[in-house]
Amino acid sequence: MAIQLVWFKRDLRINDHAPLALAARTGPCIGLYVYEHELIEAEDCDAAHLRFVNESLAELRSNLRRLGGELILRSGRLPDVFEQIHEQLVISKIWAHEETFNHISYQRDRRVRRWAKKSGIPVEEIPQFGVVRRLEDRDGWSRQCAGRMKQDVVLPPKKITLPPRLKSLPQGEIHRSSQFKVRSFRRGEVQTGGEQNALDCLGSFLHSRGVNYRADMSSPVTGEQGCSRLSPCIAYGNISMRTINHHLNARVAELKEAKKSGVKVEPTWLKSLSSFRSRLSWHCHFMQKMEDEPTIEFENFNRAYDGLRESKFNGEYYQAWCDGRTGYPMVDACMRALHQTGWINFRMRAMLVSFASYHLWLHWRQPALYLARLFLDYEPGIHYSQIQMQSGVTGINAIRIYSPIKQVADQDPQGLFIRRYVPELLDVPDKHLAEPHKMTGMEQSFYGCQIGTDYPAPIVDHKSRYRLARDRMHAHKGLPETRAISAEVYKKHGSRKRPAHQRNR
Numbered sequence: 001m002a003i004q005l006v007w008f009k010r011d012l013r014i015n016d017h018a019p020l021a022l023a024a025r026t027g028p029c030i031g032l033y034v035y036e037h038e039l040i041e042a043e044d045c046d047a048a049h050l051r052f053v054n055e056s057l058a059e060l061r062s063n064l065r066r067l068g069g070e071l072i073l074r075s076g077r078l079p080d081v082f083e084q085i086h087e088q089l090v091i092s093k094i095w096a097h098e099e100t101f102n103h104i105s106y107q108r109d110r111r112v113r114r115w116a117k118k119s120g121i122p123v124e125e126i127p128q129f130g131v132v133r134r135l136e137d138r139d140g141w142s143r144q145c146a147g148r149m150k151q152d153v154v155l156p157p158k159k160i161t162l163p164p165r166l167k168s169l170p171q172g173e174i175h176r177s178s179q180f181k182v183r184s185f186r187r188g189e190v191q192t193g194g195e196q197n198a199l200d201c202l203g204s205f206l207h208s209r210g211v212n213y214r215a216d217m218s219s220p221v222t223g224e225q226g227c228s229r230l231s232p233c234i235a236y237g238n239i240s241m242r243t244i245n246h247h248l249n250a251r252v253a254e255l256k257e258a259k260k261s262g263v264k265v266e267p268t269w270l271k272s273l274s275s276f277r278s279r280l281s282w283h284c285h286f287m288q289k290m291e292d293e294p295t296i297e298f299e300n301f302n303r304a305y306d307g308l309r310e311s312k313f314n315g316e317y318y319q320a321w322c323d324g325r326t327g328y329p330m331v332d333a334c335m336r337a338l339h340q341t342g343w344i345n346f347r348m349r350a351m352l353v354s355f356a357s358y359h360l361w362l363h364w365r366q367p368a369l370y371l372a373r374l375f376l377d378y379e380p381g382i383h384y385s386q387i388q389m390q391s392g393v394t395g396i397n398a399i400r401i402y403s404p405i406k407q408v409a410d411q412d413p414q415g416l417f418i419r420r421y422v423p424e425l426l427d428v429p430d431k432h433l434a435e436p437h438k439m440t441g442m443e444q445s446f447y448g449c450q451i452g453t454d455y456p457a458p459i460v461d462h463k464s465r466y467r468l469a470r471d472r473m474h475a476h477k478g479l480p481e482t483r484a485i486s487a488e489v490y491k492k493h494g495s496r497k498r499p500a501h502q503r504n505r
């Protein structure tokens with residue numbers, strides 16, 4: 001008997017999973033997840049990603065079994081794995097979500113489509129985000145995206161029928177990272193994968209943690225709990241964007257209703273949830289850029305910036321940045337926090353990239369790969385768009401150079417975050433925390449922190465590097481060629497939300 005094959009990728013859930021629901025309705029079906037060596041062993045993958053996937057797979061398998069189904073686990077290359085299964089069970093149709101990931105997945109999808117066509121097997125790919133395939137024009141895109149978010153969520157199938165000959169097919173085990181040549185950073189308290197964890201995370205955010213989101217999100221101290229922390233759950237598809245939007249709408253309606261009926265509601269709630277809604281919409285906005293122009297993984301959005309930094313890559317600066325040893329405590333604390341937890345808030349991500357790109361004048365590609373491995377929520381569509389934006393090479397975004405000194409005063413004035421991740425500075429008073437190298441020799445002895453021995457002296461001078469970068473960037477941005485290409489970049493990728501007079505800046 002021919003089977004319906006549900007190919008799980010970065011959509012590890014049973015709720016709001018249209019391919020699963022449709023396949024189960026069509027006939028006997030099985031789920032398949034393939035550990036693809038080429039993806040796992042790539043430069044942008046880390047063992048922590050695999051761990052999150054495995055936690056998600058364990059729960060997905062048990063959820064599918066509860067419904068009468070099964071999840072087959074395999075490792076290898078695609079479409080070879082499909083071919084092997086087809087030989088044993090005869091695949092009638094492959095059901096999957098559309099995926100916008102990296103260059104490797106893009107090439108793999110092309111191979112799968114070619115093989116499926118040759119084998120006469122239809123492949124049904126269903127969108128799971130607001131990302132539109134083969135989009136012709138950005139005008140009107142946000143309406144399409146919003147329309148998808150409003151659709152009803154798809155319920156999981158009540159029952160899954162397994163094909164009778166399934167017993168002849170080994171189910172396959174969870175693969176540990178030791179089975180792959182995967183890069184690995186030592187990690188502390190990273191988030192755990194799985195659909196239930198994602199729902200719990202959303203619930204605690206919408207009902208308690210998110211109350212001061214608008215104020216909390218910028219600081220690494222308050223952002224840790226005050227941000228939703230949904231990003232890895234979204235990246236691996238433990239929860240769908242639509243589900244998040246529906247829960248958000250319900251919570252907003254509940255709060256408004258409570259207010260109307262005279263129940264005391266924290267005044268910050270509704271504003272915070274409105275900010276959260278706009279952040280959520282950025283997800284698909286950035287993913288759409290990657291869908292429309294996959295080369296942004298490797299090349300500048302605006303090719304007029306080619307050659308700006310390529311020849312000046314300083315390996316020592318790069319290593320100090322990677323190790324969290326630049327001599328700027330906010331930069332170092334963020335990098336070390338990432339090593340421990342795999343997460344940091346938006347502003348600190350932007351500051352890390354700004355420091356690498358402007359102060360250290362590093363081309364974005366190597367830092368992007370390093371951060372991809374560190375971020376548990378690595379999502380290329382967002383990642384490369386943001387990295388390029390924070391490096392100033394899109395031509396359509398304001399050039400923003402973060403001061404690693406001002407960020408201490410603004411976001412961690414009591415040094416809670418810095419002292420947690422840079423213990424060398426534990427006894428250094430608040431007033432010296434942003435620039436400990438400015439302490440006198442005697443102060444360094446008093447506070448047990450010898451600059452150059454216990455903690456590095458700054459690898460570059462902030463002020464002069466800031467000025468140099470600012471002048472170089474503004475000069476380049478003003479060139480006629482840059483401006484001409486920027487106009488094209490805007491047409492293809494720019495957000496249509498800003499008024500016309502602010503565009504292209």
Ligand SMILES: Cc1cc2nc3c(=O)[nH]c(=O)nc-3n(C[C@H](O)[C@H](O)[C@H](O)COP(=O)(O)OP(=O)(O)OC[C@H]3O[C@@H](n4cnc5c(N)ncnc54)[C@H](O)[C@@H]3O)c2cc1C
Nearest residue numbers: 227228229230231279280282283346349350378379383386
């Ligand atoms: C250099 C750089 C690289 C980044 N790389 C990634 C990445 O690989 N994966 C990733 O998910 N996010 C990335 N971001 C965006 C953002 O920092 C994270 O989405 C956010 O910090 C995740 O935490 P959260 O889920 O608590 O976010 P919240 O603030 O609670 O936001 C909720 C959700 O909205 C979306 N969102 C929020 N901010 C942004 C944004 N600026 N752009 C796009 N979507 C957004 C995410 O899906 C996020 O999970 C990057 C930002 C920068 C500056």
